[in-house]
Amino acid sequence: MAKTVALVVAAGRGRRFGGDIPKQYHDLAGRPVLRHSLARLAADPSIAATRVVIHPDDQELYQAAAKGLALLEPVFGGESRQDSVRLGLESLAALAPDQVLIHDGARPFVDCGTIARVIAALADHDGALPAIAVADTLKRGSDGLVQTTIDRTGLWRAQTPQGFRFDALLAAHCRAAGQELTDDAAVAEHAGLGVALVAGSEDNFKITSTEDLSRAQGRFSGQGYTVCGNGYDVHRFAPGTKVWLCGVPIAHDQGLEGHSDADVALHALTDAVLGAIAAGDIGAHFPPSDPQWRGASSDRFLAHAAGLVAGLGARIVHVDVTLICERPKIGPHRPAMRARIGEILGLPMDRVSVKATTTEGLGFTGRGEGIAAQATASVWLPA
Numbered sequence: 001m002a003k004t005v006a007l008v009v010a011a012g013r014g015r016r017f018g019g020d021i022p023k024q025y026h027d028l029a030g031r032p033v034l035r036h037s038l039a040r041l042a043a044d045p046s047i048a049a050t051r052v053v054i055h056p057d058d059q060e061l062y063q064a065a066a067k068g069l070a071l072l073e074p075v076f077g078g079e080s081r082q083d084s085v086r087l088g089l090e091s092l093a094a095l096a097p098d099q100v101l102i103h104d105g106a107r108p109f110v111d112c113g114t115i116a117r118v119i120a121a122l123a124d125h126d127g128a129l130p131a132i133a134v135a136d137t138l139k140r141g142s143d144g145l146v147q148t149t150i151d152r153t154g155l156w157r158a159q160t161p162q163g164f165r166f167d168a169l170l171a172a173h174c175r176a177a178g179q180e181l182t183d184d185a186a187v188a189e190h191a192g193l194g195v196a197l198v199a200g201s202e203d204n205f206k207i208t209s210t211e212d213l214s215r216a217q218g219r220f221s222g223q224g225y226t227v228c229g230n231g232y233d234v235h236r237f238a239p240g241t242k243v244w245l246c247g248v249p250i251a252h253d254q255g256l257e258g259h260s261d262a263d264v265a266l267h268a269l270t271d272a273v274l275g276a277i278a279a280g281d282i283g284a285h286f287p288p289s290d291p292q293w294r295g296a297s298s299d300r301f302l303a304h305a306a307g308l309v310a311g312l313g314a315r316i317v318h319v320d321v322t323l324i325c326e327r328p329k330i331g332p333h334r335p336a337m338r339a340r341i342g343e344i345l346g347l348p349m350d351r352v353s354v355k356a357t358t359t360e361g362l363g364f365t366g367r368g369e370g371i372a373a374q375a376t377a378s379v380w381l382p383a
Contacts, residue, residue: 001292002098004119006041006050006161007088010034010062010105011077013055014208023207024105025061029220029315031346032065033207036108036310039346041101041161042069042300043307044115045285049095052105053077053088068343070299085184086173093170100169101161102184106207108216110161111311117198118163126193127164129185130200131156158183159200168193219313224382226317229275231268231377236370243371245323245330246337246354247299247344252328256371259288263298264373265321265354269341270298272319272377273305277312302344309379316345317378320353324365324372330356 014023024034034052041050051072054062062074075091077084085102092100099122103110114130121128134157138150162184169184172191181187185195207213240255244263256262270282279285286293286301309316319341323330330337338352345352359366 002122003048003096004046004099004101004163005092005095005097005166006047006101006103007085007092008034008037008041008050008052008103008105009077009081009084009088010058011053011055011084012081012106014106021061022055022058023213025058025065026207026213028108028213028216032061033108033213033216034062034065034105035346037103037105037110038066038069038071039303039307039310040108040110040112041103041115041307042071043304043311044112045300045304046115046119047101048097049092051075051088051092053084068299068340068346069303070297080180082173082176082179082181082187085187086170086177089166089170089173092166097166099163100166101163102169103161104206107160107204108207109201109203109205109219109311109313111201111204112308114159114199114201114204115161118161121196121198122163122165125196126168127162127185127188127195128198129162129195130159130204131197132159132200132202133157156197157200158185159204159206162195164188164193219382220315224314224380226378226380227276229272229277229377229379231271231273231275231375232373233264233267233271234364234370234372235262235264235267236364237368243328244298245333245371246321247297247302247340248333248336250328250333260286260293260296260301261298264371265323265337265375266298266302266341268373269319269321269375269377270301270305272375273302273309273316273379276377276379277309277314277381279305279308299340299344302341306345312381314379314381316347317380318351318353319345319347319375319377321355321373321375323354323356324359324374325356325370326358326361326365326368330354 238257
């Protein structure tokens with residue numbers, strides 16, 4: 001399987017947007033615009049790693065937006081978007097990826113289907129981009145007067161993420177340094193690379209103005225309803241020196257057996273979130289038979305589920321986790337557990353509940369053979 005990485009461009013200043021902070025950090029339904037974009041990429045299991053290119057002045061804003069997501073350390077951008085992408089690509093070269101997706105940080109509604117179509121096209125092409133056929137009549141004007149009507153046949157509105165074979169795009173960017181090209185597809189075209197068009201989405205619009213932000217807010221402010229999902233998981237004890245629970249490592253005289261990190265709490269919570277949106281279970285998204293998930297951090301599973309929620313224009317409202325075990329004792333670690341779940345989901349701690357109970361010595365947990373967890377997630381869905 002080809003190794004795909006994502007590079008998110010978020011170093012712009014957003015001068016057309018105005019305001020005290022760049023557009024990618026403006027609030028959208030309680031979270032920065034950039035957070036929505038990153039959560040959707042983090043939710044896609046086909047992306048092995050994600051790096052963000054930021055402006056040096058935005059480090060605090062970025063850390064707040066990216067908190068809790070499994071991302072590579074950010075890198076600083078250059079004088080132009082083109083420079084920023086080249087610097088980002090150079091920083092990713094050490095990972096030896098096969099493919100790269102370049103995405104605008106101000107496109108918060110990219111969906112998994114669009115990502116999948118772009119990646120699939122790279123099997124036969126040097127590059128691919130999602131696009132929408134131009135439907136409006138186009139006019140060329142001067143001094144406020146129409147000069148001519150432009151034939152819109154064959155014209156497309158380009159979107160991101162734009163995908164490319166990594167080595168070819170990096171070489172193309174290095175050769176194009178100092179030239180002014182409008183996007184990464186233009187850089188690829190200039191180098192003679194073939195770039196395919198795949199179906200884009202009208203929802204995958206870029207926020208460049210206050211009107212765009214209002215349109216985006218409208219996706220979250222309409223009528224809706226709340227749904228709930230439940231999850232349950234069990235893992236047996238195995239030799240080890242720690243257990244992972246709610247994303248927190250806890251020293252213990254045993255570990256938990258599992259294909260991933262065996263975080264029984266996050267597995268149950270992931271299933272609860274998936275259940276709320278009727279998206280199957282964790283095994284369907286991350287099969288235990290797939291070697292790429294061996295030893296994987298369960299943070300990624302929960303972030304994936306959260307990204308699917310965001311992709312529906314929905315939001316997680318509240319989560320509740322109950323750990324069932326005789327040991328280790330949960331109480332001393334509860335604040336850290338709540339904080340970690342909140343980081344992954346972008347929720348304040350007052351919307352994250354972690355509880356513990358025992359079975360009074362009954363059953364496999366009572367005998368100290370393993371740990372069980374159950375979870376409930378409340379999700380607001382647009383009508």
